[in-house]
Amino acid sequence: MTAKTMVLTGASDGIGRAAARILHGRGERVVLVGRSPDKTEALAKELGADFHVADFARLAQVRALAATLLERYPVIDVLANNAGGIMGSRTVTPDGHEMTFQVNHLAPFLLTTLLLPRLADSRATVINTSSMLNMRARLDLDDLDNERHYSGNRAYADAKLANILFTRELQRRHGASGLTAVSFHPGVVATNFSGGTDSLARFLYHTPLKRLLLTPERGADTLVWLATTPPGAGWEPGGHYEKRRPSRTHPMADDAAAARLLWERSEAMLAH
Secondary structure (H helix, E strand, O other): OOOOEEEEEOOOOHHHHHHHHHHHHOOOEEEEEEOOHHHHHHHHHHHOOEEEEOOOOOHHHHHHHHHHHHHHOOOOOEEEEOOOOOOOOOOEOOOOOEHHHHHHHHHHHHHHHHOHHHHHHOOOEEEEEOOHHHHHOOOOOOOOOOOOOOOHHHHHHHHHHHHHHHHHHHHHHHHHHOOEEEEEEOOOEOOOOOOOOOOOOHHHHOOHHHHHOEOHHHHHHHHHHHHHOOOOOOOOOOOEEEOOEEOOOOHHHHOHHHHHHHHHHHHHHHOO
16 A cells, blocks of 8 residues: 655654654654754654754744645545644734734644645545534634634634634545545643743643543544544544544534634735
C-alpha cells in the first residue's frame, strides 16, 4: 500500500508528536510542522521525516509555510490542524489579533484555505483539533478578537468552537470537490499545554496533578483513527468526535449561518 502524505501541525510536542510517531510506525509519510526548531528537528531526525518550522503567532510564517508545502508536496492526503494553546493574559500578535484566536483559529484557517486546491485535488482529509471546552464558549462574531470581555479561558473556548464551525463550513463549501473535514476532542492530555503562559491551566498541566491526565499517545488515538480511516467507514464528514465516537458540541456549532459568517469574517481579518 502506498504511504499517504500527512501534514501535522503542532508536531513538536504532545499529541502531535505522539500521532507523528504512531503514523510513521504505520508506514505513512509524516510531514512535521512545529514552532520549536530544536524539538521539531529532533523528532524529524528520529523518524527520518521532513519538517518545517512556523510560528502561528505570525501569519507571514503561515503564508510561507503554505507556499513551501505547495512547492514540495504534489499530494497532501491529510492536513491535521493540531497546533494551538491557551494564552492567559490578553496578548495581541504582530498581525493585530488576539493571540489565542489567531493561533487556534485564524492561522489554521489561513493555512487550510491557502492549500485548498491541493487538498481538493488530493481528496484530502482535514482534521481540526478542538476541545470539549467548546461547550463553554460565548463566541461573539462581532468581537472575534475578544476586545470587550476577555478572559483566557473564554478566548480558548471560543477558539475551540470556531474550530468546529470552521470544520462544518469547510465541509459545506468544499465537500463536493472531494475534500473531507472533521474535528475532534483529544481528551485532557498530559502535555506542555499552557506552558510559558500565565493561564491558570498551568496548575493542572505543570504540577503533580498532571499524572491524572491522559498520555499523549491516548490523546492522539482519535487523530490517528481519523487520519487512517476512510470517511464514512466509522466517522462522518463534518462530524465532531471524542474517543472515536460522536461528541456533543455547543448549540452554536449547528448554526449554519454562524459558520458562514465566521468564515467570511475570518477572510476579512486576514485581508488586512
